[in-house]
Amino acid sequence: MGNLVSKLSLSRRDLLLLLAFGAAVLLMPLWLSPFGAAYPDLLQKFVIYAIFAVGFNLLFGLTGYLSFGHAAFLGAGSYAAVWSFKLLSMDALPALIFAVAISGIFALVIGYLSLRRSGIYFSILTLAFAQMSYNLAYSVLTPITNGETGLQLALDDPRVLDRALGPQPEGLPVPHLLGLELTGYTGFFFCALVLILAFYITVKIFSSPFGLMLRAIKSNQNRMGYMGFDTKPYALTVFVISGMFAGLAGALLAITDPLAGAERMQWTASGEVVLMTILGGVGTLVGPALGAVVIKYFENIFSAFNDQILSNAFAFVPEGLRETVVAIVGKFVGEGWHLTLGLIFVLVVVFLPGGIMEGIRRIMSLFRRAQRPAKGAPARIQPAE
Amino acid sequence: MSTTERNVVLHVDDVHKNYGGLHALSDIDLEIEEGKTHAIIGPNGAGKSTLLNVIVGRIPPSKGAVVFDGQVLTGKKPHEINQLGVARVFQTPEIFPELSVLQNVMVPAFAKRDGAFKVHMMRLLDSEAGIREEAEHLLADVGLHERRDTHAGALSRGDKRRMELAMCLIQHPRLLLLDEPTAGMSRHDTNTTIELLKKIKARGMTKIIIEHDMHVVFSLADRISVLAGGRVIVEGLPDEVRGNPKVQEAYLGGAH
Structure with a gap:
């Protein structure tokens, strides 16, 4: 090493x-x-x-x-x-x-x-x-x-x-x-x-x-x-x-x-x-590599979903309701994959300005805090990076 | 040292600066001696900051020239002027808020060591031990060593100013320009800064200092120029300036 x-x-x-x-x-x-x-x-x-x-x-x-x-x-x-x-x-x-x-x-x-x-x-x-x-x-x-x-x-x-x-x-x-x-x-x-x-x-x-x-x-x-x-x-x-x-x-x-x-x-x-x-x-x-994978995944996988695949996926939903669910969800897949991507992008930018990596960092710090309960005043100094 | 062997390092030679019809600076002649602290004082709007900006190349003069150690600074870019050995502390701290305190102080050291442009891509920052040690040493001098890993943007205003001072000192400038180094500081911080500046003076660095606080000026200055309305109205030793009626008049007739 x-x-x-x-x-x-x-x-x-x-x-x-x-x-x-x-x-x-x-x-x-x-x-x-x-x-x-x-x-x-x-x-x-x-x-x-x-x-x-x-x-x-x-x-x-x-x-x-x-x-x-x-x-x-x-x-x-x-x-x-x-x-x-x-x-x-x-x-x-x-x-x-x-x-x-x-x-x-x-x-x-x-x-x-x-x-x-x-x-x-x-x-x-x-x-x-x-x-x-x-x-x-x-x-x-x-x-x-x-x-x-x-x-x-x-x-x-x-x-x-x-x-x-x-x-x-x-x-x-x-x-x-x-x-x-x-x-x-x-x-x-x-x-x-x-x-x-x-x-x-x-x-x-x-x-x-x-x-x-x-x-x-x-x-x-x-x-x-x-x-x-x-x-x-x-x-x-x-x-x-x-x-x-x-x-x-x-x-x-x-x-x-x-x-x-x-x-x-x-x-x-x-x-x-x-x-x-x-x-x-x-x-x-x-982060950027991760972002590339996510976007290319949506572009290729989500865009390939059609109504047939969806109704199979929602087979557990009762008959009459299924068409409605499929019709709604169908707007977000297939040719509508841009809509899903756009929504995810908006959510990330609004709630996680640092992107997916910031989300991962937050989750990790949650775990760390859970492991080590805070003692005294948490005068947290942000590490520079 | 007698006046005949004066070693003048900076000449400000007949500098004028006009903004349209406004004469921000007129007939400015200054001679700054090596190793001395020269204070420039005057009421608000007297042209002090404009003069400093002309010296560091931020503002071109309408007429006249600034000569540092035999080199004409007028017309040179800010980075070229700095490479000649002129560093500056700004009125509002100019720092790198996203970098750590230690990194803030390390960055200027690279400009001093490597010049205006050099790519060290395959070298590790951590292996720059010389620069790191000197930066840590200076941070200890200005009392910020414990906060070296903090984001600089999170520092208080006074701490930012002290860090900026360390950023200038790591370059070992021959001429240091300080634009109101204690503005907005508490009395305690002001005194700490005065002590720090006195320590630098012992190292033989030439300084030009712009300051409102007369306590700071008379603690540090070897020589004082009084600016009013864009002109030098009085220049001399602190004791000569202190009692000069023209100075009293300028301050009373000014914005104060």
């Missing part, structure tokens, strides 16, 4: 968190099966969007800069990965490297321009750039993005690296990692390992001097200037890192399903990652 602590250069507490997080992610196929969510396609979405949200939280949670255009980097990552499949190789590694590099450069440009303003103006600028990218992908950039059809693999793609290494099998190839085909559960475990790596980097940033500087920027940017910090490069650095996380997520979307469409860049996708982060808990380590 001590050896691992020094090798990963984490505090003991962070190492335990990383191990617990890693175990929870890798065991998702087990603990999510009672919820009916343990199939590879959905599990992949959980971990990929968790990467997206964790990266978004690096920017929003630490510095307080609310980007409303982060989906642009996700989309850029997807396009870059598919192009890597088409031009270079079906191997996942070049695709990942290429996607992270492209989305990083893209984030550098957009971040440099947007960070000239703060607060709502920053948010509007990022939103504008993302919508611009979305519209360009449909119009001027069609040669790169293939417009509405989306960028897809084709039989006659060059794939120079693959062809140089030997004859290609018949039919459309599948993305692989050094020969291991990334489909089904293999694909999920690959994405899961990338998420754990991304989480490790996030933990490192949170507990580093850099992380403290970012939190100080959120707390009082002016003061940072008067104590000798140039805050712009700090914010730009984390903006680029955050954009790279989004690009990484975009690449993984392309790896698990090799096509890229412009709708990934739309403002609704940018808004979704904001919801995930706020729902899970802004500025916490685990």
Whole structure:
């Protein structure tokens, strides 16, 4: 344990968190099966969007800069990965490297321009750039993005690296990692390992001097200037890192399903990652990943419920009443899943401004108080974190 | 030290500041000697805070220049001025309310050590033992060591001011600007702060202090400039200023 602590250069507490997080992610196929969510396609979405949200939280949670255009980097990552499949190789590694590099450069440009303003103006600028990218992908950039059809693999793609290494099998190839085909559960475990790596980097940033500087920027940017910090490069650095996380997520979307469409860049996708982060808990380590899982779960499971499933579920309700119950509940599932999500979001924001993580923290402190009855005056000093 | 070997570290050279037709500052010339405490006093609206803001680069002067240790400060950004060794305590405490007291004091130490921008992403905050020790030491000096893990936002106003002082001191500034460091403090806290500032003086730090409380001014100042209506009307040693009829008149004719 001590050896691992020094090798990963984490505090003991962070190492335990990383191990617990890693175990929870890798065991998702087990603990999510009672919820009916343990199939590879959905599990992949959980971990990929968790990467997206964790990266978004690096920017929003630490510095307080609310980007409303982060989906642009996700989309850029997807396009870059598919192009890597088409031009270079079906191997996942070049695709990942290429996607992270492209989305990083893209984030550098957009971040440099947007960070000239703060607060709502920053948010509007990022939103504008993302919508611009979305519209360009449909119009001027069609040669790169293939417009509405989306960028897809084709039989006659060059794939120079693959062809140089030997004859290609018949039919459309599948993305692989050094020969291991990334489909089904293999694909999920690959994405899961990338998420754990991304989480490790996030933990490192949170507990580093850099992380403290970012939190100080959120707390009082002016003061940072008067104590000798140039805050712009700090914010730009984390903006680029955050954009790279989004690009990484975009690449993984392309790896698990090799096509890229412009709708990934739309403002609704940018808004979704904001919801995930706020729902899970802004500025916490685990919260955004949790928020991503919850939202993707609702999107995929609740939206699949239909009246037939509902009347089976409410079979215990007497005949005449059942139709009414099903009709009411039916509004909240199927196509109405947004309604449920919206209600949950409102409830969380009103009663738990710190998101799901705050709820968990409250429950834990309730337990702790129950174990240790208060003695004397409870002059509770809030621990800083 | 005789006046011929005066070592002037800060020159305020013919500074003017106009807001439209209002002359907030006119013809301000100041010379601050190294290691001395220079107090700037005057009635409300005399332009004291404006002058301080001009020195730290928050407000550009309409005319004139501020020169610190041979470097022209005018036109530089606040962080560049701080990097030259100028730190400031604000009239209303400017702190990081969401961070712990200890973290508040550690943050400025990084600016001193690493400059305006440096990314330490793979290093652990806990392994920055040097900075942490110095921050704890300073917190002990200002009497906040026991509260080092409290959220800074939860401190009382007086405690916030003392913490802000520690945030400035950890940078070992060559020039420290204090904007009413004891405003809103109880008599006891004021006296503690005076003692603390005297201790800093023993370390040879140059200070400019703006203060309403004459008890504080005459306990600390080596030299006093009296501002009224945006001009320096009197400058001299505390004893010279104390009895000056112009000063009496400025205060009586002012807002008080």
